[in-house]
Amino acid sequence: MENSADWEQKNLINELTQGMELAKQLQIHLNVTTSPHETRELLVHKILNSYDKALSMLKLNVETQQTAAAMGMAESPRSRSGSPHSEDSDKDFKDHEHKHVSKKGKSMVRWTKQVQVCPGPGLEGCLDDGYNWRKYGQKDILGAKYPRGYYRCTHRNVRGCLATKQIQKSDEDPTLYEITYRGRHTCTLITAPSAAAPLPNKQEEPNMSKQNYQQQSREIQFNFQTELDSSSTRDQSIPSLYLPCSVSNVKVENYVDSASMVDNNFVGNLYHPLLVSPSTSAATQMGSFVGDWNQTVKASGSEQLMEIVSAASATNSSTVGLDFPFGALDLFDPTFSFENPPFF
DNA sequence: GCGATTTGACCGTC
């Protein structure tokens, strides 16, 4: 077992190192204006593949450990659960869900993101994170001027996606929203692109029409899924999508969740439409994780990419945990920071 | 009619 672990670790280091080298190459190509677009894309694909492999290794490892640990996991179902075996997928799921709910606060991945929205029409669109959210409650919070909205993933009933989020408007600045994400989207792991199509809910509808957004998101997700599934495919262009107009500050409040890490799919989350833009590819964003976790990367416009890549290249960390729960975490926010680095 | 939202009530945690 010990040898096997060493071997896996070496492979992991190799993949991560390779990813870093590729990121460096990409950086060079980005500095050269004459560099063909295809070359950059190719590098992006390679980086993605490299990190995908690394992630798979990590996941496999974690999964093995967690499966054993989960065997003896205590259950604390809530009293209000209905019949355990119902034809209704909703009820069926709820019963399952109640076994996790009581542990949610402590064990689920939770992170907060502050979003400064742009005033004017389509304001709520800035809050969009690309996922389908359904509001299930609203509550006045003690000491808060504005009520807190509770949202869960639309695919919760059908696919058991446990992701939820809370939106709280700031007291001081009404244009500032604090969005707390809990859990991660498992719907994006199981589903075909059409099923996981991100679509802003009514309150967060962006300027783009609902239909267009949905279609575009589906295409993007599909394209990227295809890309990684078949690394030989090189000639597909990277789809583009607008980025939110928000300025965010992200805090990971409770990173390590062994249970959710098991099904964590970082690469899958990279298909997230908002994680894709012409100027900032998912791969280069991944590079930012290789850097110092205490570092706050601040960048804007085209400089953003370079700084993030630099952060990746400047650090020689090969033991970085890449199993991120940041499904909906907006890695493209011009400003993001992590408190309590989740690793090391 | 169906899906999403609202809102009062319930439950668990501290």
Place this chain on the structure above:
DNA sequence: GACGGTCAAATCGC
């Protein structure tokens, strides 16, 4: 007991 989180019936909108 207070508070936050969730449920579920009622309501709304397409």
